[in-house]
Amino acid sequence: MSKWELEAQRKRKQILGAIPSSWILENAKQQMISAGFTNARDYIDTIMPPNEVAITNSTASELAKKISSGDIRAYEVCYSFCHRAAIAHQILNCCTEIFFERALQRAKELDKYFEETGKTAGPLHGIPVSLKDQFNLPGIDTTIGYVSYVGHKPPYESLLAKILEQKGAIFYVKTTVPMAMLADETESNLHGYTYNAINHKFTSGGSSGGEGALIAAGGSPIGLGTDIGGSIRTPASFHGLHALRPSHGRVTYLDVANSYLGQEVIPSVIGPLATSLGDVEMLMKVIVDSHAWELDPKVVPLEWRDVSAIKHQKLRFGVMWSDGFITPHPPITRALKETVEALKKAGHEVIEWKFPHQKEVLELAKKVFGADHGKEVFEVCKISGEPPAECIKQFVDFSVQEDGANVNVIDVTEWWKIGQEKSNLREKFFEHWGRTSEKTSDSRPIDALLCPVWPTSSFEEGESKYGADNYTVQFNVLDLASVILPVTTVSQTKDLPYHDFRPLTDRDEEIQSYYEPTRFDRMPVCIQVACRRLEEEKAIAVAAVVENSLKA
Amino acid sequence: MSKWELEAQRKRKQILGAIPSSWILENAKQQMISAGFTNARDYIDTIMPPNEVAITNSTASELAKKISSGDIRAYEVCYSFCHRAAIAHQILNCCTEIFFERALQRAKELDKYFEETGKTAGPLHGIPVSLKDQFNLPGIDTTIGYVSYVGHKPPYESLLAKILEQKGAIFYVKTTVPMAMLADETESNLHGYTYNAINHKFTSGGSSGGEGALIAAGGSPIGLGTDIGGSIRTPASFHGLHALRPSHGRVTYLDVANSYLGQEVIPSVIGPLATSLGDVEMLMKVIVDSHAWELDPKVVPLEWRDVSAIKHQKLRFGVMWSDGFITPHPPITRALKETVEALKKAGHEVIEWKFPHQKEVLELAKKVFGADHGKEVFEVCKISGEPPAECIKQFVDFSVQEDGANVNVIDVTEWWKIGQEKSNLREKFFEHWGRTSEKTSDSRPIDALLCPVWPTSSFEEGESKYGADNYTVQFNVLDLASVILPVTTVSQTKDLPYHDFRPLTDRDEEIQSYYEPTRFDRMPVCIQVACRRLEEEKAIAVAAVVENSLKA
Incomplete structure (x- = not known):
């Protein structure tokens, strides 16, 4: 086994190791198939406690309402989604980072705040939000599908993560992407293949495939993906979810990792995936209401407009x-x-x-x-020695790079x-x-x-x-x-x-x-x-x- | 005399030829100096009829008010500015295109419309607006400072020109720019040098130098320039005018000629120059209220906001x-x-x-x-055989081009x-x-x-x-x-x-x-x-x- 393969193996074990042992299933996917299921959501409904099933089948808006009226505690909600995400990951291979302890601790703090003040921290108080593995969170790897980036912990947090956290959101997992986010299925040397939650034989789509699979399996009520060619919409569509690809300039991308920084002709954008249109709207409104344009020069100072007449x-x-x-x-x-x-x-x-x-x-x-004929991907791969992932070769012709003839990169004119x-x-x-x-x-x-x-x-x-x-x-x-x-x-x-x-x-x-x-x-x-x-x-x-x- | 020099001479004669002979002055600049003036505005005030002096010393807002209340006719206003622009051009060399007949005809039509309906065509009814020579108008050259582009008449009109015309504006001149708009003084092989209206020994600034000089001389109440490095602000400042450099995405640039199309890292923007802040605001509001974002994908759908509390x-x-x-x-x-x-x-x-x-x-x-080390400028110059203008050499190092070694143009990465x-x-x-x-x-x-x-x-x-x-x-x-x-x-x-x-x-x-x-x-x-x-x-x-x- 080569060095990069060992590194990938170590990382995958680390992810599983972050799941409490009581939630570990042996051969989860095989168990599901043996039980006659192809649909992970349906299957998980049968193996989790009913109260957790009820919670994890609710929309984010429903949960926010229940939490803010005191009908349910943030801890219960967070616990249920952590549990379900753990199972979903074992079946579908959809998470790149798991940090349940931190999340549950935060849920406790939010509950305490609510008990003491009678108020929520914001419209997302206690809502678990999953993040595609481009978001930077303190102390957590951001690898965007490269073995080369294992251990890469930027010293800053994505602005959007900060905003959502201020509004009460709880982060607990980051989700898989194909190498460099350049594919319509989700596979990398680092994490392997992410399967479709509706039918395990199918792809989860890409590049926000981890988000699509996790949300469709009930392991997250709402999440954030990115889209440069369909990367929010393809996984959402392959899972029957609701989602939005906003225009560039509406949602802050500040301090979110990406490939091809500075490529501004077709920029990648961030948008929500969820199980209802109401949730998509709710999250977008929270994001726009945060006035991120005061901190991010790429965001347009455009308030969320009232279109109720429509x-x-x-x-x-x-x-x-x-x-x-x-x-x-x-x-x-x-x-x-x-x-x-x-x-x-x-x-x-x-x-x-x-x-x-x-x-x-x-x-x-x-x-x-x-x-650039894949120059950037080729160079990042060199760091770990891993090869470009198969799934991205449909989009990038690496032959020029493999020849070492990268003079063919186009010029600025x-x-x-x-x-x-x-x-x-x-x-x-x-x-x-x-x-x-x-x-x-x-x-x-x-x-x-x-x-x-x-x-x-x-x-x-x-x-x-x-x-x-x-x-x-x-x-x-x-x-x-x-x-x-x-x-x-x-x-x-x-x-x-x-x-x-x-x-x-x-x-x-x-x-x-x-x-x-x-x-x-x-x-x-x-x-x-x-x-x-x-x-x-x-x-x-x-x-x-x-x-x-x-x-x- | 080389072919491009003959072409430039022909063009300059054509511009002067568009001025009615009764408005032609012999050695206008020399006459001004002999009369003891350095300031063209002050001088012109002494040689024009008092009623025209009064009109051409008014702001656009004052004129709009008088026209809409029937105190003055659009024709009078237009005639006075045509006359004054003709004199200003002869002293300062600030116009690239003169089309008074068309303007006066339009003023008559506007007056007729007002007489018949009692209404104005829009908030700019009868206001003469000067345009930097990047705006495309039907049947009129757009040369952006190149002999190479003499005769270049695009088959489309700039969206902003259409908008302003719909709101009642009258176009009557286009104004000088340095070659490719790449200088802070206004000089080209085609038109020669544009002088400062406040003191003829000085530069008008650039690249909207023609606008600055014409407006400061009283030859236009309000005009539109462009700015990629200071090209609105420098001429405005050198003439003591009010002006605005808007952010990119606020004013439509659709179908306006430019250098370096597709260079989006620091894009050029369009903005107004005028003799009062009220005029700058008035024109900006008309522009934003036009909802150009419905036609120009680069314009942000941001209404003109009420900031009166400030x-x-x-x-x-x-x-x-x-x-x-x-x-x-x-x-x-x-x-x-x-x-x-x-x-x-x-x-x-x-x-x-x-x-x-x-x-x-x-x-x-x-x-x-x-x-691009001046590649574009160098190539456009080749069309006519003219050399790159001296004044732009401060910004562009042509040595690479002159060596024929344009492989040095940077690559996309x-x-x-x-x-x-x-x-x-x-x-x-x-x-x-x-x-x-x-x-x-x-x-x-x-x-x-x-x-x-x-x-x-x-x-x-x-x-x-x-x-x-x-x-x-x-x-x-x-x-x-x-x-x-x-x-x-x-x-x-x-x-x-x-x-x-x-x-x-x-x-x-x-x-x-x-x-x-x-x-x-x-x-x-x-x-x-x-x-x-x-x-x-x-x-x-x-x-x-x-x-x-x-x-x-």
């Missing part, structure tokens, strides 16, 4: 059935169809959406992510051209959006755009070649606010393969060939509800209208 | 007497002293400001502006490092700003920062080596909202050379040696009043408090 309005939607390159699998198309029908039935208007520059949008993302191309595409998109007013019955532009998240509802371990970030990465290039909304689950009886499928491209054929109703049966299906730049409030409010229309 | 508050100020590298000339220091005294007398608090990373801020700007360095500096600056709460009597951070605009009150033609952008470029790196406020004029009796001057650097010695009271006598002295990112409303409101304190 729920009484007739809205206009654009629907993008396909991007013209990758046809979504049948259940995704059905989810969109059901949504469109429900919206029309509720009196809203839906028009077809087709942006003529879609191809350039996708190509631009490739240029940005490939600008080419980079400026890419930056300008991005701006031009955003302008064209905004213009196109504005021109939808020519198609709507009341001559007003659409309020939101509906589209798939991913062409498939997930993919099995290592099968990322059957995925494509076409539907997510477009909104990183365009910087839209996009909500992930669960609509349905795959039905092997309803969702038969297209009988008239004509592939648009070879890649389209390959991805569509992956669809078999039995393989995906009962996997969640989400859609995106996207509004324009910095319209996070509106995106959430509109998504609520969509959700209510679907429920009606 | 005028009743006790405020806290930081004052930066010197940046530690270039000592301002005595009149600049006196202006700051008088400001500080006036503020204290009015009950405000002023503390000393010293940012420990000032040197890195200045160095960062050099890295950004020098990233270096660029990302520069981008990250900028972000780190902004973070440190915000932190430092927040920590001023430790020094104020009520433990609140400062509201605004007071500092010089330029170490000198201006400099004579071609003497840019006695200037330094230290005090302006810092706010481009840091992206602050900065107002230019006229405080005083140089007094050869009050402002004697420092008797105890000890140079901080050789450059400091050189610049200080340039100070002679008689040379600068009566030149205007402005200061900067800077607030944090995207606090344009506050910066203007605080500057009004400063102005009122000074008047008291």
Whole structure:
């Protein structure tokens, strides 16, 4: 075993070692399978005490209400989520850091404060919040998927962590990411593979795969991921969660670790994943109300706006059935169809959406992510001697680095051209959006755009070649606010393969060939509800209208 | 004469040819000097009809009020400014495009609209607005200081021009810039030199030098410049005008020509220059109220906020007497002293400001502006065969290009490092700003920062080596909202050379040696009043408090 492999092994043992021995299960995943379960949430419900099951099946908003009314103590809530996260990790491999003792101590202090003052510390008083392993917390490793970074403990804490803690949140785990956050499944030399909580054969998605799996398994009520090409939305969608990819400048990224610092053409953003839209809204409001713009120059001083009128309005939607390159699998198309029908039935208007520059949008993302031909990843890997993770090779062509020929890294004038191309595409998109007013019955532009998240509802371990970030990465290039909304689950009886499928491209054929109703049966299906730049409030409010229309 | 020289000569004749022959003066500048004037505004007041003098000495707000109450017609206003701009151009060489006929025709239409409806077309109804020659207007050249771009007529109009026109503004001239907007004086192979309206021996500043000269001469009530290192603020300061450098994202730059498109680390911004703070506020409010964010993805959807409470508050100020590298000339220091005294007398608090990373801020700007070693300028020059203008060589080292060795252009990974360095500096600056709460009597951070605009009150033609952008470029790196406020004029009796001057650097010695009271006598002295990112409303409101304190 090489040195980096030993280091990774040591780290994984350390994580398990942080779990109280009474919560350790032997071969947890195998036990689950033997018990006839594929869904970790369902399985864990059967092996935990009922009071803990009840707590961990509550939303963050429900828990906040109960804690603030004295119906339940922060300690009980924290204990239950620690327990459940411990089990979830043993089944799904979703945590990179576990620090329950610290969390339970803090829960006690919060309870004491509440008992003594009758007040909460803030709107998140006693709410466990899971953090993707890019957040820096005092004394805890931040490794972002590299063996090379084991032991890396920055001397500062992420501003957002400080803010949430001030509002009463409790941190207890950090969650897995693929190496450098550059993949749509979550695997690293350091932590191995993170599985899907709904079906253990599938990927958790990436790069916030640990968050997606943990929250879907009930091991966290709410968490924070990051998104540069779909990294919040893919795991959320693969787990049937609610989530938001905010526009750049709405949520502080200050002192959060990242790859490719200084790459500002398509910046990564932070956003919440949760089990309800109400929780997504609640957390976003807490974040924006904190006025982080006073400390973080990248945050826009934009208060959380009141958009409550939206729920009484007739809205206009654009629907993008396909991007013209990758046809979504049948259940995704059905989810969109059901949504469109429900919206029309509720009196809203839906028009077809087709942006003529879609191809350039996708190509631009490739240029940005490939600008250094993996130089940074290659150099960080050298520290420990580990190789670049397999799962990121889909996004980064390392051949130039492996040849030692890194003179091919593009120069700044080419980079400026890419930056300008991005701006031009955003302008064209905004213009196109504005021109939808020519198609709507009341001559007003659409309020939101509906589209798939991913062409498939997930993919099995290592099968990322059957995925494509076409539907997510477009909104990183365009910087839209996009909500992930669960609509349905795959039905092997309803969702038969297209009988008239004509592939648009070879890649389209390959991805569509992956669809078999039995393989995906009962996997969640989400859609995106996207509004324009910095319209996070509106995106959430509109998504609520969509959700209510679907429920009606 | 070479081909590009002939082309430039032809263009200059064309500009003069657009002036009605009755407004043509023979040797206008010489006539002014012979009449004993150095100040173009004062001189023009003596040679124009009194009614036109009265109109052209009014602020935009005063004119808007008179037009909307029917006291004066748009045509009269437009005619007077066309006439005065024609004279100003002949003395100062400040216009690149003159299109009076179109403007007067539009004024007639506006008058007709007002007569027929009793309403104005918008808050700028009938107000002449001058535009720096980066704005694109239908059928009119945009040359940004290059002979190479003569005849360049983009098929689109700048969004901001469209907006202002919709609100009733009248365009009638575009104004000079140095080649590529890369200098602090305004000179190009195409248009020659633009002189200072207050004293013809001096520079108008740059790169919005044409705007500064034209407005100060009374040839425009209000105009728009751009600023990437001080290009709005330097000309405003050299002419004793009011101006604002807004933060990036507040004013739409859509379809405005620029150098170095896609360079997003220190982006150029657009802002107003005027003869009163009220006009600056009025124009900014019109711009922000237009909701340009619906069309321009770079604009932040931030409404114009009500900050009227500020005028009743006790405020806290930081004052930066010197940046530690270039000592301002005595009149600049006196202006700051008088400001500080006036503020204290009015009950405000002023503390000393010293940012420990000032040197890195200045160095960062050099890295950004020098990233391509002038490659773009060099390549645009090739189109016409013109050489790079002398005045921009202070900012750009062309030697690499002249050697043909442009492989030295930095690569993208270096660029990302520069981008990250900028972000780190902004973070440190915000932190430092927040920590001023430790020094104020009520433990609140400062509201605004007071500092010089330029170490000198201006400099004579071609003497840019006695200037330094230290005090302006810092706010481009840091992206602050900065107002230019006229405080005083140089007094050869009050402002004697420092008797105890000890140079901080050789450059400091050189610049200080340039100070002679008689040379600068009566030149205007402005200061900067800077607030944090995207606090344009506050910066203007605080500057009004400063102005009122000074008047008291």
